[in-house]
Amino acid sequence: MKAALFSAARYNGPAEDVGWPVASTVYAAEAASYALNIALDQFEMADQLGFDWVSVAEHHYAPFSLTPNPMIMAGALTQRVKRAKIALLGASIPINNPIRVAEEFAMLDTITGGRVIAGMLRGTPNEYVTYNINPAESRARFEEALKLVKTAWTQTEPFGWQGRYYQYKSVSLWPRIVQKPHPKIYMSGSSPESAEFAAKNHIGLGFAVTSVPLAKVAADYFRGQCRRFGYEPDPEDIIYRVGVHVAESDDQALEDFTAAVGAAPRGSLTMANRALESAVAATGYYGRDADAQRGRLMPGGLRERVEEGRILLGGPESVLKQIEKIRDDLGAGVVDFTVTHQMGAKTNRSIELIAEKILPKIRGW
Template sequence: MKFSFFHLMPWTDITDSGKDWPVANKHFEPERGTEFYRNYIDAMAYAEECGFDLVGCNEHHFSPYGLMANPNLIAAALAQRTNRIQLAVFGNLVPLNNPIRVAEEYAMLDVMSGGRLVAGFMRGIPHEYVAYNIDPNESWARLHEATELILKAWTEPEPFGWEGEYYQFRSVSIWPRPRQQPHPPIMMSASNPESAEFAAKHRAMMGVVMLVNLDGAKQSIRIYKDAARANGWEPAPQDILIGQHTCVCETDEEARHYLSEGRKYFYGVLGGGVRTAANLVLKESRFYENAERRQGVDKRRQVFSETTIDEFIEQGAVLCGSPETVVKQIKRIHRELGNGMFNITMKVGNIPDSVVWRGMQLFKERVLPEVHDL
């Protein structure tokens, strides 16, 4: 079993104004921001010492939800602070960026880190398209074309031209090329049938980025495996990543308290602006292809607001408790889903950094030894 330590880099000092979108950047304090970045990067580098296999980051815009407008900058910093751990960029929001730039920066990271990159190809969430003035209706088509272009840029040894629907390049020949050949392992979100099939087509690892419930994850995994077989290959357990909010404390009660409070801030404040923006996009676009999917988004938000932390634990949606309790939870999820990788987020909302660091120590000392060989 592999474990990824994932960090959103949230801003923890916002008030109810976080429910607006965009959030006015007058609330950002540069000196405090420097402290945040330093502490967050320290924690991510410490993940290597704690025995994690990967350290993960991602991309978000115009929101205190996450301070990583460019995750490649964070990964580059971590490449210089670590020696063994894989750098999992989950990921660049490919439809919003120049795909050749993505190919180049990912190749640089792979070479700089000695071949430790896991490259995420993500579509993103609705409001990112408003932030970068990209038509949300084009999100899937842009992702498909950009993915093909990036893979060709990594693997084509001679200069080539590209004339696509969304991207045109007269001549492409990136320097450097990736260190891992034919290219770094790629990760794609597979939280719904469309994305699961797309990931399988490209032999990408699939990620249920944030587990909602076990039944939904089982459906995505089944679709992913069926699509992989249709494309002539069989996924291994370590091709399947499950992402979860995680809190490990000395006692179950302490962990429940901190995760409950952190998720209130995460969904109630940080997530408020994201929901506001998403609703604007969903009313005006076909970001989600059918009405059932769009209604599913609203239903999921309602579930998150009404479900208690104990219910989330029972559903397998979070890892929360003492080390011994978390070991049991990991074994249960692995038994039901057959995944070979967990992507755990310990800095949930405004959970104190001291709780995160202590949780990492407990995970190292009393959780990993019991589950790493699953």
């Protein structure tokens, strides 16, 4: 099993934090700077402590995570992370210019000598408002954009693209991608439609903002689809991204985390604006099992979240047992340990404890 660290760069300064998008009238520049820079420090620490990957994400218009352009964060990481792979989980390709995304990946892959992992996501439902894209087009845009990115990475002669959503007269990437034929690609995989597409196209799946029981249903479905399309996924084809806080003991971890959650701006995304979420749902964004998809985004109590594997919380031994469940139920080969609430020295200690007490054990799994 491999370990990734995702330090989400959550803003902990003053904020009104009502709904989504969140106003920035009440805002402290130094708190934002701290959030981004301590995340960079923690990514560097993870690299030095032996994490296999560091990962970043794309979110907009909220204090939840200050990386609306994960490529910029990844660019900074190329100068700090010297060994671990840098996983973009992801780039939200349906709301961006796919060729720009392909170029940015190629730059990162070139600077790092081929250490980039390419998560290509649809983004969260609210994010279709960000750049004014119809969420009903999300899946079709995703599928076309992904094909376009792969084409741009593999073609060496200039080409034009006459798509449904994207048209380019002449594309020719400089620099080129280093990894051949291209970096490992992941997509988010909670819905049946995503699992089918991933299996058909031999793409890995990433689970986030979900629970182990829900992800198990999706992972089982994915494996069934892989058999149908003749693809044999390996454990590394499934990533489980999950919030984490490890302390010396269960009680200490609970005390730390409860205090951090209480002090932080709520900073949630889709479900912070229920009217908007309903409007997105009405476009058909979620697909065939909309109820399950919407359900997994609902916030829950802390005890329930730990029990369902929505968060890894406790001392090292307890967290190891929680990870065991991720391995056994999902067959996940990568755990993306996520710093959702920044606690400074306590978070640093949590990362150290993962490296010292957890990584050596899960590595042999």
